[in-house]
Amino acid sequence: MTARIGVVTFPGTLDDQDALRAARLAGAEPVSLWHRDKDLKQVDAVVLAGGFSYGDYLRAGAISRFSPVMETIIEQAKAGMPVLGICNGFQILTEAHLLPGAMLRNNHLHFICRDQKLRVENAETAWTSDYSAGQEIEVPLKNMDGRYVADERTLDELEAEGRVAFRYLDVNPNGSLRDIAGITNAAGNVVGLMPHPEHAVEPLIGTGKTDGLGFFTSILKKLVNA
Amino acid sequence: MARVVVDVMLKPEILDPQGQAVQRALPRLGFAGIADVRQGKRFELEVEGPVDDAALARIHEMAETFLANTVIEDFVVKVES
Numbered sequence: 001m002t003a004r005i006g007v008v009t010f011p012g013t014l015d016d017q018d019a020l021r022a023a024r025l026a027g028a029e030p031v032s033l034w035h036r037d038k039d040l041k042q043v044d045a046v047v048l049a050g051g052f053s054y055g056d057y058l059r060a061g062a063i064s065r066f067s068p069v070m071e072t073i074i075e076q077a078k079a080g081m082p083v084l085g086i087c088n089g090f091q092i093l094t095e096a097h098l099l100p101g102a103m104l105r106n107n108h109l110h111f112i113c114r115d116q117k118l119r120v121e122n123a124e125t126a127w128t129s130d131y132s133a134g135q136e137i138e139v140p141l142k143n144m145d146g147r148y149v150a151d152e153r154t155l156d157e158l159e160a161e162g163r164v165a166f167r168y169l170d171v172n173p174n175g176s177l178r179d180i181a182g183i184t185n186a187a188g189n190v191v192g193l194m195p196h197p198e199h200a201v202e203p204l205i206g207t208g209k210t211d212g213l214g215f216f217t218s219i220l221k222k223l224v225n226a
Numbered sequence: 227m228a229r230v231v232v233d234v235m236l237k238p239e240i241l242d243p244q245g246q247a248v249q250r251a252l253p254r255l256g257f258a259g260i261a262d263v264r265q266g267k268r269f270e271l272e273v274e275g276p277v278d279d280a281a282l283a284r285i286h287e288m289a290e291t292f293l294a295n296t297v298i299e300d301f302v303v304k305v306e307s
Contacts, residue, residue, distance in 0.1 A: 066292070149241075175243075
């Protein structure tokens with residue numbers, strides 16, 4: 001028995017195929033989900049992939065957040081279903097208030113595309129259990145609206161509860177407060193990050209490493225052992 | 227039809243690099259004396275029917291849930307005659 005991992009395609013999503021592929025390489029059964037379809041096809045977990053859904057109109061993720069598929073995902077996420085938001089997916093999760101804070105234009109106003117070092121700060125979420133706390137990984141980063149912001153009280157709360165899941169290392173590429181690259185909800189089932197683990201799952205492409213595969217093996221182990 | 231305008235601005239404490247870039251470009255273009263620029267969004271809503279309290283309450287709700295992200299933005303609703 002394996003787990004079914006759904007990946008949502010919105011108009012303007014770019015990285016859904018890579019996310020499906022990453023799920024398959026980890027040993028899961030990848031399932032395509034469509035933004036207009038409320039039905040999650042009995043998946044065990046959902047990935048919101050990167051891209052520019054709805055052209056980033058209004059705000060990145062602001063329109064996707066109200067799509068039919070998100071109605072079900074928001075409801076299921078609150079009930080404990082694992083959800084991973086990557087890049088635009090992270091933006092959608094903050095717009096949906098499944099994760100606190102918001103994403104804004106990079107502080108230098110340039111689109112950025114680079115291999116980015118991260119430190120895994122929390123290795124106890126549904127999506128990070130195959131890493132160890134403090135582990136350094138390198139995965140691609142590519143975005144325009146990657147600056148994570150939240151008020152001081154929220155940031156202090158995230159730090160105190162160990163909910164800063166990933167931090168940028170060496171360089172802060174977009175002005176994110178406290179070098180935050182990704183966060184988790186209190187339950188650890190909803191995780192969002194700006195960099196792209198799904199692009200670093202095979203030695204041939206991406207960074208040449210497979211540092212991102214752990215996200216998908218983590219969730220698979222959790223679901224299969226459940 | 228009545229027009230209702232919703233102005234959305236980043237909260238004062240949120241860094242606005244786009245506004246800063248505009249401000250920095252001004253002296254070079256010969257526009258002196260502007261100390262700060264903040265960039266926002268303006269929505270012009272053409273409302274069907276009367277703009278009564280109920281309609282304004284709905285527009286307020288629309289602004290709060292959709293037009294603005296109140297984590298980072300403030301908004302003002304104005305009725306234009």
